[in-house]
Amino acid sequence: MTDCYAVIGNPVEHSKSPQIHAAFARQTGQDMSYTTLKSELEPSKFSVTVRKFFDEGGKGLNVTVPFKHEARKITIVAPGDNAYDADAVNTIKLEGGKLIGYNTDGIGLVTDLERNLGFPIAGKRVLLMGAGGATYGVMHPVLAKHPESLVVANRTLEKAVTLVRHFRKFEPFTAGGISALPYPDLAGAQFDLIVNATSAGLSGEMPPLPPDLCAPGALAYDMVYGRVTPFMAFARQCGARAVDGLGMLVEQAAESFFIWRNVRPQTAPVIAMLRTGT
Numbered sequence: 001m002t003d004c005y006a007v008i009g010n011p012v013e014h015s016k017s018p019q020i021h022a023a024f025a026r027q028t029g030q031d032m033s034y035t036t037l038k039s040e041l042e043p044s045k046f047s048v049t050v051r052k053f054f055d056e057g058g059k060g061l062n063v064t065v066p067f068k069h070e071a072r073k074i075t076i077v078a079p080g081d082n083a084y085d086a087d088a089v090n091t092i093k094l095e096g097g098k099l100i101g102y103n104t105d106g107i108g109l110v111t112d113l114e115r116n117l118g119f120p121i122a123g124k125r126v127l128l129m130g131a132g133g134a135t136y137g138v139m140h141p142v143l144a145k146h147p148e149s150l151v152v153a154n155r156t157l158e159k160a161v162t163l164v165r166h167f168r169k170f171e172p173f174t175a176g177g178i179s180a181l182p183y184p185d186l187a188g189a190q191f192d193l194i195v196n197a198t199s200a201g202l203s204g205e206m207p208p209l210p211p212d213l214c215a216p217g218a219l220a221y222d223m224v225y226g227r228v229t230p231f232m233a234f235a236r237q238c239g240a241r242a243v244d245g246l247g248m249l250v251e252q253a254a255e256s257f258f259i260w261r262n263v264r265p266q267t268a269p270v271i272a273m274l275r276t277g278t
């Protein structure tokens with residue numbers, strides 16, 4: 001019997017996950033379907049929709065905006081998984097009648113940076129912009145790669161301060177420490193890796209950044225994908241290499257696929273397929 005999977009979110013219609021998982025299933029010969037599932041925004045409606053999906057025979061869910069923290073509350077987090085530190089779940093698997101939660105966003109970003117883009121994080125001065133669910137998901141995996149230092153900047157500073165406090169125990173992974181800053185305080189600082197984990201690019205905006213932010217050889221990474229965002233255009237003007245988040249999307253999906261099916265799909269052909277639209 002075909003096993004059923006879906007991505008739940010609101011909005012979710014735009015999601016590329018069905019295309020990605022269909023490609024993985026074809027490639028690895030897995031008998032599965034993967035659709036989108038829209039939930040109403042109230043947390044209680046979200047948990048009812050999730051329960052109904054699994055009661056009707058669903059095997060696994062991806063969780064997207066804005067439900068990742070909510071998904072953490074209704075799942076048992078797998079021991080040692082990034083979902084525990086992230087306090088957010090983007091992958092749910094039904095195991096022995098229980099909903100087990102995982103977070104694959106961080107490994108998706110790190111794999112795209114290090115393996116696909118050939119950009120090791122160790123020793124780099126890292127700026128992470130944003131303090132939402134995506135930033136929580138990538139903090140520990142990025143810190144575990146031993147950057148020189150990590151700064152989190154956010155429009156609402158308190159959220160960045162709370163986030164940095166949450167991850168303070170991982171500060172020894174860096175030589176130079178982790179800190180939270182408002183955007184104006186970035187003036188005069190330079191970074192080797194700048195990750196835009198805000199949703200600003202979706203509305204054609206970008207955080208207010210000083211012009212000399214990119215160190216020579218810097219990589220600018222926007223988690224938003226499928227377009228050249230204002231942040232990517234800014235970074236290119238500064239001489240940095242700028243990329244979108246499509247590789248992260250496919251890599252986090254591959255990790256979810258592995259959790260569900262215990263089979264590792266090849267990601268490069270799927271990234272290429274999505275880039276060329278063929």
Ligand code: NDP
Nearest residue numbers: 130131132133134155156197198199200205223245248249
């Ligand atoms: P959240 O809604 O949880 O957080 C959004 C963040 O963006 C907040 O920090 C918010 O700041 C900031 N922000 C929004 N608009 C602006 C703006 N105009 N200027 C400055 N800051 C702004 O979203 P997520 O963290 O879940 O996701 C962030 C982005 O990452 C989304 O676009 C999402 O699609 C993308 N993403 C991509 C993935 C991939 O695989 N490529 C995986 C996960 C996420 P404030 O706190 O002040 O409101």
